[in-house]
Amino acid sequence: MTAAVRVDGLRKRYGRVEVLRGVSFSVQPGEVVGLLGPNGAGKTTTLRVLATLARPSGGSASVWGWDVVRHPDRVRACVGVVPDQAGVYGRLSARETLRYYGALCGLRRAELDRRIEQLVAWLGMAAFADRPAGTYSRGMRQRLHLARALLHDPPVLVLDEPTAGLDDPTAQAVRDRLRALAREGRGVLLTTHLAQEAQRVCDRVVVLWDGEARAELVPDQFARWPQFGPDRP
């Protein structure tokens, strides 16, 4: 079976600083995998490589079987990305934003409208979907980003700290949606620096430390890594 994400000996260098030093892991369809590590461990860089926003210095990375360097267009078509601290178009509403990204993804108008209504309902955005996004709370913005990432129905999702800064009910709603997406057969890769957050949503966790994958854990093993955050299990 084609892995949703496969990373093999991934290296990334910014000038003289090596941020990733041979990271390897994979994500299977239907699985939620977390990249767990402290700030500066290389989580975001790994996600940027998978989102084709950065080119690896060595090793390889593929999404749904497509190599990120050789087939970036194919990769973009099958991955939905939610970057950390992503902005919104403040003067466009959620519906207008989604229509814009849908057009960028090449979706036809009728299909796009149907998809937008589905996502607005599924993510509970109906109450604010026609308001300018500049007025949204962080939780509303995060739901908009999730909707945008899912718009072209990608089989793979990569999310950078998807619940960071959200209140508990909103964070739980996002986790529930991610689990539901994995149950549909999508591969979900997310980053977090909190072990408890990883335990709540992930099937498996790859521990990144100083640019290296130090371990792969299942939820009941998370307690062995108590150094991640004050809310360790």
Add this chain to the structure above:
Amino acid sequence: MRVAWAVVAKELVDLVRDRRALLVGLLLPAVAVPAVSEFLQANAQRRLQTPARVAVVGTHRAPALLQAARGLLEPVTVADPLDALRRGQVDAVLVIPEGFEQAARRGGAELTLKYRAQDPQGLVAREKVLRVVAEYALPLVDRALAQKGLSRDLLTPVRLREEPTGGGGGWLGFTIPLFVVVWAFGGAAVVAADVTAGERERGTWDLLLCSPASRWGIVAGKFAACSVAGFALATAAVASQLALSGLRPGPSAGQLAAVAAASLCASWVAASGALGLGLMARSAREANQYALPLYLAALATAAAADGLRTWPGASFVPVLNAFLLAQAAVGGGLEAGRLGAALASSLLAAGILLSLARHLLEREQRGV
């Protein structure tokens, strides 16, 4: 193509909804600058039509001269003429010596004019005094020649008959081409900084880059949005200038179409250049700083246009061709060949600059 349409539509909606920026950044200069230009021109006209304020020393020594000065000079009485000149209370000081009229009748009379050589008011006063002196001297010359049985024609064996024709455009022949270039660059550069580096600052740039949209589509859409902004601003500035000038009869449809074509040419080049600079910048402020030399280069090209007008290659030089095209449209002498050359060469230059912009976009993704 769909991607480009989506990008340009989104950028224009975003631009139009930013009412404050639209008003301050786009509409206000389009109205205020032509108004200032019109005010300056009216001021220059007024200066020429109003009598120059001249302190005359020895008024009683040349009443006939002062008679000839009516309407051109306004004699002013001051206690200290030189001090008044220094302080700008008068435009010039005319000193009439003792026995001036007798000396003038004999020939060899001399007047002294003091004026500030760096002051436009002083230079205008000088011109007016020269006219007064000529008008005063002419009957004396005629009388002296008549006494000797000679005609004035002997002194002026060659005469110049002036037959002015239309064309040239006057003040508008300079301001309209200038506005076409300046505002096309101004409008395009502001929007280019916002849709590239501005997006990066707002955190939406990565979302755009990780979408499956073609890179050409993104670049083309952003280029179109910047071009529309440059074209709209240049058009608004020209329309405002024409409305303020009260030109009668107004320009013909052909003239307006040619000015619009010149605005398009300038907008294409400005948009593609500013887009590339915006892609290199990390912030909108940096992008605006990068755009400043581009803007100055456009201004310098416009300033050099008069000297390059007859150069055969001028129609193929981006920006210069837009300036000359607008000038020809306003002042007459528009040729289809010049129009075609300007459109084709501007499109070609924009195409080359857009290829560079796309290369920068891809390099950014490769290099980061």
